[in-house]
Amino acid sequence: MPLCHLLQFVTSVVSCSPAELKLDNNGKKEKVKGFNVILKDTILFPEGGGQPDDHGTIEDLPVVRVLRQGAEAVHFISSALEEGREVQLKVDWERRFDHMQQHSGQHLITALADKMFGYKTTSWELGRQRSSIELDTASVKPGEMEALEDAVNNRIRDHVPVNVRLLSIDDPDVEKVRSRGLPDDHAGPIRIIDIEGIDTNMCCGTHVSNLSHLQVIKILGTEKGKKNKTNLIFIAGNRVLKYAEKSYNTEKLLTSLLKTGPDEHVDAVDKLQKTVKRLQKSNLTILRDMAVLIAQNFKSQPARGDFFSLHNKDGDNEFMNIIANEIGFQDTIIFLTVGEEKGAGLFLLAGPENVITELGPRVVELLQGKGAGKNGRFQGKANSLAKRAEVEALLQKHSCRRAAGEE
Structure with a gap:
C-alpha cells in the first residue's frame, strides 16, 4: 500500500x-x-x-x-x-485525498504547460475550493488552455503511474530533477515524484499513485497575475464533481426564478439589470422631489418650531442634504436618518454651529456610529438606529431650552 x-x-x-x-x-x-x-x-x-x-x-x-x-x-x-x-x-481521508488530487493535478498541468508552450511554473496555491498555478508569462494565446486541458485529461485516461523515490542529496540524479530549490532547514533524503514519461519533480507533498485517480481536471480559466505573470485556475477529481453539482443546482434555481431555460439565463439577467437601473434612476428623481416637498411643507407651517426630525428607509445622503439645505439650519435643529428602522443606516444632524458641535458626539454615541462635521452640519454612519427616539428627545430638550432662553 x-x-x-x-x-x-x-x-x-x-x-x-x-x-x-x-x-x-x-x-x-x-x-x-x-x-x-x-x-x-x-x-x-x-x-x-x-x-x-x-x-x-x-x-x-x-x-x-x-x-x-x-x-x-x-x-x-x-x-x-x-x-x-x-x-x-x-x-481525515476526504481532506487528504482531495489534496492528493489537486497536488498531482498541479504537477501534471505544470509539466505539460512547459512542454507544450514553454510556460514555466513559478508558484502555486492549493485553495479550499479551487487551485491556481502561477505561470511565467504575461498572457496565454487563444486555444492554448483548451489544448492543455485536453492533453492532461488524455494522460489521466492513459493510467500513467506516479512513483515516489528517495535520493541522497549527493546523488547525481538530483541534478536532473525539476525543482524550485530546497528549504533552508531541509534534512534527510530528497523525495522525488515521478510521473512516468511526463515529469520528475522534487516534492514533499502527498500524491496519487496513478493519474487515473485524478478522474478529471477542469481548467476554469486564467487571470492576470503579479509582475507579468498569469494565474491558471483549475480543479481536479472530486472537486469537479462537486463543482458540477453546485452549478446544476444553481442552474435549477435560476430557471425557477427567471422562468427561462439555462441558455437564456444571461439575457434574462441582463434585461433585469437594465430594468433595475431605470427604476433606480426614477426612484432617485422621486426621492429628490420628495425631499424638496418635505422641506417646503415644514417651512409652510406657521407653528413649525425650531426642530425638525425625519426618518426615511429609502433615502440617501443627498436626500438628507436637500432637506437640510431647503429648510435652512441657521435657526433650526434638523435630525435626519435613512436606512432600516432599527438597523444600520446614515444620519445627518444640522443646526446652529455651537449646538451641533456640542451635540454631535453624543448623537454618534447613541447611534453606535461614527461621523464628522463642520459649519453646523454633522453626518456619518449609524450602526444602529434603535435609539433614534432617544436622540430626538435629546435634541427636543435642547431646542426647548434654547426657546426658553436658557442658552
Missing part, C-alpha cells in the same frame, strides 16, 4: 508542550491554547510545498494543524499527552 493511502498508524509521543495557535474563525484570527506534540513518526502531512496540512486525530483528539520544524512534524491538539505514551493516529 502506498504511504499516502495509510489511514491509521500507531506510534509514540516524543514530546508535548503548551502552545498557542492562531486559527481562522470565519475570516477572523483568534488565538487558541493547546499543545504541540512531536511523535516518533507520523502519517499526517505538515503544511509545505504549496499544500495545506493534513487533519486527523491522535487518540481521538482532533489535530487542527501540522507544521514542519526542520525534520520534525509538530501536531497541535487541545489536550496534553504523556511523553512516551503509545498513540493511534487517524487521517
